[in-house]
Amino acid sequence: MIAVLRNPTYAKLFSAQIVALLGTGLLTVALGLLAFDIAGGDAGVVMGLAMTIKMVAYVAVAPVVSALTSRLPRRPLLIGADLVRAGVAVSLPFVTEAWQIYILIFLLQSASATFTPAFQAVIPSVLPDEAEYTRALSLSRLAYDLESLVSPMLAAVLLTVISYHNLFVGTVIGFLASATLVVASRLPHIEAPPSAGFFDRLTRGARIFWASRELRGLMALNLVVATTTAMVIVNTVVLVKGELGRTQSDVALLLGAYGAGSMVVALGVPALLDRMADRRVMLSGAIALPLLLLAAVPLMAWASGAPQWIGLLAVWFLLGAATSTILTPSARLLRRNSTEQTRPAVFAAQFSLSHACFLITYPLAGALGAVIGLPGIALVLVAIGVGGALTATVTWARARQLVPQN
Numbered sequence: 001m002i003a004v005l006r007n008p009t010y011a012k013l014f015s016a017q018i019v020a021l022l023g024t025g026l027l028t029v030a031l032g033l034l035a036f037d038i039a040g041g042d043a044g045v046v047m048g049l050a051m052t053i054k055m056v057a058y059v060a061v062a063p064v065v066s067a068l069t070s071r072l073p074r075r076p077l078l079i080g081a082d083l084v085r086a087g088v089a090v091s092l093p094f095v096t097e098a099w100q101i102y103i104l105i106f107l108l109q110s111a112s113a114t115f116t117p118a119f120q121a122v123i124p125s126v127l128p129d130e131a132e133y134t135r136a137l138s139l140s141r142l143a144y145d146l147e148s149l150v151s152p153m154l155a156a157v158l159l160t161v162i163s164y165h166n167l168f169v170g171t172v173i174g175f176l177a178s179a180t181l182v183v184a185s186r187l188p189h190i191e192a193p194p195s196a197g198f199f200d201r202l203t204r205g206a207r208i209f210w211a212s213r214e215l216r217g218l219m220a221l222n223l224v225v226a227t228t229t230a231m232v233i234v235n236t237v238v239l240v241k242g243e244l245g246r247t248q249s250d251v252a253l254l255l256g257a258y259g260a261g262s263m264v265v266a267l268g269v270p271a272l273l274d275r276m277a278d279r280r281v282m283l284s285g286a287i288a289l290p291l292l293l294l295a296a297v298p299l300m301a302w303a304s305g306a307p308q309w310i311g312l313l314a315v316w317f318l319l320g321a322a323t324s325t326i327l328t329p330s331a332r333l334l335r336r337n338s339t340e341q342t343r344p345a346v347f348a349a350q351f352s353l354s355h356a357c358f359l360i361t362y363p364l365a366g367a368l369g370a371v372i373g374l375p376g377i378a379l380v381l382v383a384i385g386v387g388g389a390l391t392a393t394v395t396w397a398r399a400r401q402l403v404p405q406n
Contacts, residue, residue: 004135009126009185014136016181017119018143020082023174024112025151026158027089030167031101038098046098050105055362057109058355065114066348067201074122074344075187081115082179084108089171113351121347124335125188134270134332141266141328145259145320193341204342205349212337215346217279217395219353221326223388224286226357227381228293228319230365232258236316239300239374244309257313261320262327269328278329279396285325286392290385292318293378301375 005011035046069077088108095101127133155167196204209215232255240251272281292315299311330350338346361381369377 004127004132004139007127007132009187010123010136012181012185013119013123013126014139014143016178016185017140018147019174019181020085020115020178021143021147021174022151022154023085023089023171023178025147026155026167026174027092027108027171029151029155029159030164030171031092031105033164034092034095035098035101038096038101046101050101051362052359053102053106054109055355055359057106058113059352059359061110061113062117062348062352063202063205063345065110066117066205066345067198069114069118070193070201070204070344071195073187074118074190075182075185077118078115078122078182079179081111081118082175082182084111085115086172086175086179089168089175093165093168117348117351118344120331120351121343122187122190124331124343125190125340130332131270131274133335134273134329137328137331138266138269141269141324142263145263145266145324148259149256190340201345205345205347206353208338208342208346209349209353213395213398214279214333215337217392218282218330218333218350220388220392220395221282221286221330222350222354223357223360224289224385224392225323225326226354226361227385227388228289228323230358230361231293231378231381232316232319234362234365235369235374235377238369239312243300243374246309250309254312254316257316258320261317261322262324263320265321265324266328269324273329273332278332282326282329283389283393283396285322286385286389288322288325289319290382290389292322293385294382297375297378297382300378 005014031050035050039046085108088104088111091104092101095104123136124133127136158167158170209219236254236258237251240246240254241248244250269281296312296315299308299315303311331347334346334350335343361384364380365377368380372380
């Protein structure tokens, strides 16, 4: 897998991704502390609204920016997005009101919604060989999982010697380093798509999704991933501290089990895809996710003591593993259902549509979960996940004769 880093352009871009992710992780910790300083006991409300604004920016901004910048070179677009993110991070320590946080978060996440799909869309041109591209996808998945583990630990260490305001400095350095690495990269020349009207460019990615059975199936899998991810992200702390009465360290341990499962599968995906079609691997994960969440229901409702805790650790680990079987290969589908000219629009559509699923499942997992309890909301999410898995299975069964799987 590491051999793909011998490509100097990809090595620089992957390094840019790593430092930007670390900067984002530090920002998340610092933002929570800033919200508490401003709002005190209402910090959760501030952070909840900030995360909602983040998702809205991801869903609404990505296709608009893709349409507006479709004929621009990728390098200045990526550099500009990093500079905007650095500028927002510089401003955050001077915030004194909650509404200022909301504005800056919208600007920051709009820049991320510009950077991420454009970054993802250029990698297939940097690594045209499918085997190398698959290994790059695994490295990218590992980077996301490691960031979720390393950034909080790094922030905790730094906070022993500096104030949280200085964490924003680390964020700025991360984004500036990312921009510098992009400047140093030799991106391949990609012909601009033919000139078209704004509405045509705005809807191009969504229309390609609709026209492709394979991508329609991927959209259904996005919903499956969103159900279990929402349960893990929103309710792990509620489960561990509220229901089980365990410590904050146990919250980190259960989330760590989820991340570890994802990383183990990401490491093995390239070899797995050498032997199996990617759609079969992804459907296996889609079928497993609702079944695993269903298995968590009796653990949450009736089990107790050590067996309950060990069972939850195992289920969370397997949830992370099954999620990775879907997320890691998904960009291969985007790549083969697009051209170099349409790829930015297709990746932007995937970025927007996948996050739209979270706008459904996050509020369900949080608000409805508080009303009907964790076992109840788990069953609701299982039902949605089963629907998504069945939709993808039927859609891809009909597409089997139309689109090659590898």
